[in-house]
Amino acid sequence: MAIVIVNNQPVDIGNERLNLIQAALRGGVFIPHYCWHPALTVVASCRMCLVEVGEKKPDGTVAMQPKVVPACQTPAKDGTVIVTTRRAPAPPRPVPSKASSSTTRSTAPSATRPASASCRTTPTATATPRRA
Ligand code: FES
Numbered sequence: 001m002a003i004v005i006v007n008n009q010p011v012d013i014g015n016e017r018l019n020l021i022q023a024a025l026r027g028g029v030f031i032p033h034y035c036w037h038p039a040l041t042v043v044a045s046c047r048m049c050l051v052e053v054g055e056k057k058p059d060g061t062v063a064m065q066p067k068v069v070p071a072c073q074t075p076a077k078d079g080t081v082i083v084t085t086r087r088a089p090a091p092p093r094p095v096p097s098k099a100s101s102s103t104t105r106s107t108a109p110s111a112t113r114p115a116s117a118s119c120r121t122t123p124t125a126t127a128t129p130r131r132a
Pocket residue numbers: 032033034035036043044045046047048049050070071072073
């Protein structure tokens with residue numbers, strides 16, 4: 001009898017060979033997936049089913065893996081810990097724009113360009129005619 005922990009809830013998966021999608025579904029947790037189907041071979045290419053996985057040690061501690069894994073490709077075994085509820089970290093705050101700063105404006109390439117410089121509309125080199 002194998003017990004898998006799905007979002008802090010123990011789920012008995014018996015002696016069946018299940019992947020993490022199937023094991024989580026036994027506990028009522030649906031892991032979104034796209035490229036996996038139970039009747040097909042596992043390709044694990046869409047990465048839609050990525051979950052956090054760890055292992056519950058005999059002393060009760062949980063050691064989580066440092067990266068997410070595809071649930072369709074990872075077999076469930078006794079003591080496997082699956083976390084699907086953790087939210088992604090907040091996106092970084094936007095950096096304030098320095099466009100209004102006078103220091104930035106004076107060092108910008110367009111500010112140092114002489115007033116006489118402009119885009120050339122005529123070619124600088126003419127093509128030489130081909131000699132026969
Ligand atoms: S369902 Fe596509 S990688 Fe798992």
